[in-house]
Amino acid sequence: MKQYMKNPNFRLGAIITGFMIILILIGALWTPYDPNAMDASAKMQGPSFAHILGTDNFGRDIFSRVIQGAGATFTIAAATVAIGLLIGVTVGALTGYYGGWLDEVLMRINDSILAFPSILLALVIIALMGGGKYNIIVALGILFIPSFARIVRTEVAKQKNMDYVRNARLMGAGDMRILFVHIMPNIVPVLLSSVAIGFNNAVLSEASMSYLGVGVQPPDPSLGRMLNEAQTYLTTAPWYAFFVGIAIVLLILGFGLLSEGLGGGDGDVIR
Amino acid sequence: MSSDKLIVPGAEDRKLLDVRGLKVTFRSNNKEAVKGIDLSMAPGERLGLVGESGSGKTVTAMAISGLIERYNVDMEGEILFNGKDLRNATRDEIRRIQGREIGVVFQEPMTSLNPLMKIGYQVEETLRIHTKATPERRKELAIEALTKVGLPDPEVTYNKYPHQLSGGQRQRAMIASAAVIKPALLICDEPTTALDVSVQAQILELLKSISEEYDVGILLISHDLRVIKALCERVAVMYKGRIVEQGLTEEVFSDPKDEYTRQLISAIPQRKRR
Numbered sequence: 001m002k003q004y005m006k007n008p009n010f011r012l013g014a015i016i017t018g019f020m021i022i023l024i025l026i027g028a029l030w031t032p033y034d035p036n037a038m039d040a041s042a043k044m045q046g047p048s049f050a051h052i053l054g055t056d057n058f059g060r061d062i063f064s065r066v067i068q069g070a071g072a073t074f075t076i077a078a079a080t081v082a083i084g085l086l087i088g089v090t091v092g093a094l095t096g097y098y099g100g101w102l103d104e105v106l107m108r109i110n111d112s113i114l115a116f117p118s119i120l121l122a123l124v125i126i127a128l129m130g131g132g133k134y135n136i137i138v139a140l141g142i143l144f145i146p147s148f149a150r151i152v153r154t155e156v157a158k159q160k161n162m163d164y165v166r167n168a169r170l171m172g173a174g175d176m177r178i179l180f181v182h183i184m185p186n187i188v189p190v191l192l193s194s195v196a197i198g199f200n201n202a203v204l205s206e207a208s209m210s211y212l213g214v215g216v217q218p219p220d221p222s223l224g225r226m227l228n229e230a231q232t233y234l235t236t237a238p239w240y241a242f243f244v245g246i247a248i249v250l251l252i253l254g255f256g257l258l259s260e261g262l263g264g265g266d267g268d269v270i271r
Numbered sequence: 272m273s274s275d276k277l278i279v280p281g282a283e284d285r286k287l288l289d290v291r292g293l294k295v296t297f298r299s300n301n302k303e304a305v306k307g308i309d310l311s312m313a314p315g316e317r318l319g320l321v322g323e324s325g326s327g328k329t330v331t332a333m334a335i336s337g338l339i340e341r342y343n344v345d346m347e348g349e350i351l352f353n354g355k356d357l358r359n360a361t362r363d364e365i366r367r368i369q370g371r372e373i374g375v376v377f378q379e380p381m382t383s384l385n386p387l388m389k390i391g392y393q394v395e396e397t398l399r400i401h402t403k404a405t406p407e408r409r410k411e412l413a414i415e416a417l418t419k420v421g422l423p424d425p426e427v428t429y430n431k432y433p434h435q436l437s438g439g440q441r442q443r444a445m446i447a448s449a450a451v452i453k454p455a456l457l458i459c460d461e462p463t464t465a466l467d468v469s470v471q472a473q474i475l476e477l478l479k480s481i482s483e484e485y486d487v488g489i490l491l492i493s494h495d496l497r498v499i500k501a502l503c504e505r506v507a508v509m510y511k512g513r514i515v516e517q518g519l520t521e522e523v524f525s526d527p528k529d530e531y532t533r534q535l536i537s538a539i540p541q542r543k544r545r
Contacts, residue, residue, distance in 0.1 A: 163382040170336055171397045171448070172370035185387040 010261020016254035020247075024074055027067030035064040036219045044237045053243045056226075057233060062240060066247050069221035074251065076137055076215075076222075077202035081195060083141025088148025089191070095149070096156030097179050107153070110146040118143045119208055131214040140205050144198055151194050155187045189262065196259030200252045207248055223248050285354075287455055287488045288312040288335065292348035295330050299343055304330040306512035307348065314455065315486040317479070319499030319520065321535065322509035328492050331509070332458050335490070336375050337365045353455065371401040374449030374487075378461035380441035384433040390417070391429035394448040401452060416451035419484075420444070420477055439470035446477060453485045460492045475501045496539055500524060508532045 004010045033051075039059035047054045053062040091110075095103040113121070125139035159165060160183065168182045209215035210224030218225065223244055230241035288311060295305040305327040312318050322328045333339040335350055337357060350357040352372065357365060374397070377383045384393055394413040398404050404412065410429070417425035420443040433441055442462065449457060459478065463471040479502055482489050493499055499506050500520055507517040508529065516529040527533045 163377060163379050164385040166338065167375070167377065167383045167445075168385070168396070170338060170369050170373075170375045172366045172368070172400050173396070174366065174400075177400070182385055182388075186385070 004261055007261040009257045013254050013257025013259075013261055016250055017258060018254075020070065020074075020251055020254055023067045024071040027064070027071050031061070031064035031068060033061035033064045035060065035068045035221050037061075044233065046237075046239055054237070054239045056229065056237070056240055062226075062243055065221040065226060066223070066243055069216075069223045069226055069244075070247050070251060072133070072216050072220065072222045073203055073206050073210075073224070073248075076133065076140070076206045077199055079137045080140040080144055080202040080206070081198050083137065084144025084148050084198060085191075085195060087141075088145045089152050091145065092149040092152025092154075093156050093179055093184070096153035097160055097175065097183075099157070103153075106149070110149055113143065113146045118205065119212075122205065122209060123212070123214065126209070126214045131217065133216055136206065136209055136215045140202060140209070143205070144202065147198065148191075148194065151190065152187060155190055156183055159183045159186055193259040193262040196255045196262060200255050200259075203248065203251050203255075223251075285314065286311050286351070287314040287316070287353060288490070289351040290331075290335065290348070291351070293331065293334060293350060294345075294347040295327070295334055295339070296345045297343065298345060304344075304512055305334070308509070308512075308514045310507060310514070310517075312456070312488050312490065315482065315488055316505065317482055317489040317491065317503045319491045319493065319503035319506040320509060321493055321496055321499050321506060323494060325511075326509040327512040328494075328509045329460055332375075332460050332490065332492050336373055336458050337369055338375075367401070370397040370454070371452060372454050373456045373458060374452070374454040376442070376445050376449050376457065376459045376462045378464050380438055380445050380465060383445055384441055386433055388432075389429070390431050390433065390436070390444050394429075394444065394451050396448060397452045412451055413447070416447040417444070419450070419481070420447040421473075422447070439466055439474065442466060442470075442474055443477065446474070446481070450481050450485065450487065454487060456488045456490060457482070458490045458492070461494070462491070463498055464493070464495070471498070472501070478502060496524075496535055508535065 005014070037060065039055070042051070042055050042059040044057060045051055045055045051061050051063065053066060056062055056065070091106055095106050122136075122139045122143055125142065126135060129135045129138070156179070165178060165182060168178050173182065206215060206222070207224035207227065210222040211228045213225075213228065216222035216225055226244045227241060227248070230237070230244055234241055290308060290310040292307050292309065293305055294303060294307050296303045308331065310318070310320075310331075320328045320331065330339070334346060335352075335357070339346070346358060348358075352368065357368070360368070384390070391410065391413050394416055395409045398409045398412060414425045414429060417428055422428045422440060422443050428436070428440075428444070433444070436444060446462075457478070462478070463474050466474060475498060478489060478491075481487055489502070491499060491503055503520050505518065506520045506523050507514050508523070508531065509515070510531045516523060516527065516532045523532060524536060527536055
């Protein structure tokens with residue numbers, strides 16, 4: 001961790017991400033206004049002391065909605081990555097280690113998932129299962145499996161021929177022990193940066209899904225949904241789209257910089 | 272030797288290792304790397320296997336250690352270890368012998384240790400896999416092994432990572448991890464090749480003392496006759512997949528029978544040149 005903090009990208013990423021997480025945590029516990037409460041007397045107001053980011057077309061406080069919406073987006077993205085990671089790592093580890101027909105079959109399934117544009121495939125899954133927060137998580141989670149599986153598979157295949165693995169085998173270690181005790185820790189640096197990238201993609205995917213109206217359902221806030229609403233008032237209330245956009249940018253930028261810092265060759269410092 | 276080793280009851284001349292007519296053929300190019308060799312070792316004996324690159328010595332060692340299943344090879348002949356034929360053993364049986372009965376030390380101490388595992392953890396690995404020793408007992412044995420191989424401050428080294436050790440120290444740690452469980456046979460594949468000359472001598476001395484103290488048989492693979500001479504009581508010379516000469520090290524050196532052996536011996540640089 002210390003050596004990563006020396007990397008300016010990682011440090012900036014950590015600051016931005018930390019800032020967003022603090023906002024999200026505040027939003028989960030307390031917001032200046034009820035994010036869904038409408039106030040007909042305060043429609044479409046620009047930023048002021050009462051509403052620091054202004055209000056939307058229903059007179060709802062944008063700041064309250066942004067921090068809660070960011071929370072929803074963050075949770076969905078995290079859950080999505082968790083599903084993708086869990087299944088992806090398992091599939092990748094087994095295929096990379098054993099190879100053979102198992103590898104062929106699973107990787108062809110992997111390829112066929114990757115062959116579809118991800119939003120399209122997610123929409124198909126949503127059409128089959130229905131919309132809503134939890135179905136979005138499942139749909140996006142499935143989409144995230146292949147990329148993790150691929151990364152882990154490549155790394156495991158590379159590591160399994162290393163001398164230390166040969167050595168572990170000669171000590172009489174079983175396959176599962178070799179795979180998860182000996183090899184896995186050596187993959188973590190690579191995996192960490194792809195988790196950060198994956199998280200970014202998940203934030204964007206969730207925003208796109210909600211923007212298209214199949215994600216978080218109204219009136220609950222989500223960054224994608226708010227962006228969708230804001231676009232109608234782009235000329236009359238430009239701050240609406242601007243602040244929502246900023247929130248998405250900060251979320252992604254933070255994690256992007258973190259992954260940059262993690263992947264910037266610093267993994268070698270461990271060795 | 273500890274009592275729980277596999278001992279064939281009533282065997283007249285008990286052999287630790289008995290390789291009979293071993294042939295190894297690579298399927299990929301149909302090349303016969305080992306063309307029918309016979310080797311035998313008594314318990315606690317140190318045997319050197321010498322030969323040039325491609326002579327089949329490493330393939331022989333891999334066949335004995337059970338690592339060769341990873342490659343596409345056809346094998347013929349018998350490999351008897353303590354009277355048990357390793358060629359007909361199941362994977363599980365081989366796994367019980369690997370590490371427990373046969374330890375292996377490789378040429379590359381730089382890459383043979385897991386970079387993200389503490390030395391102590393790696394030394395304890397065979398104990399963890401093959402014994403029911405408690406964590407305290409394991410640590411005790413690991414520290415004892417680290418002390419035995421002459422690493423400075425064993426307690427401190429126990430908590431170090433491989434990159435914090437020098438090449439020679441890593442090779443010592445490797446030897447500790449192979450020897451901690453006191454196997455019956457230690458296969459050393461070019462254990463000193465990657466080390467500088469002064470460290471080489473220390474490592475060879477260490478292997479010798481471990482062999483004598485724990486009654487461990489050592490099969491030393493090397494291209495360097497001087498290394499073999501320093502450690503082994505007997506030597507087998509391999510050339511193009513065959514053993515061309517085999518005998519007591521002293522005798523082979525003083526009176527080589529085979530032309531290739533003679534060439535090998537004459538290829539040793541003389542002292543005055545150093």
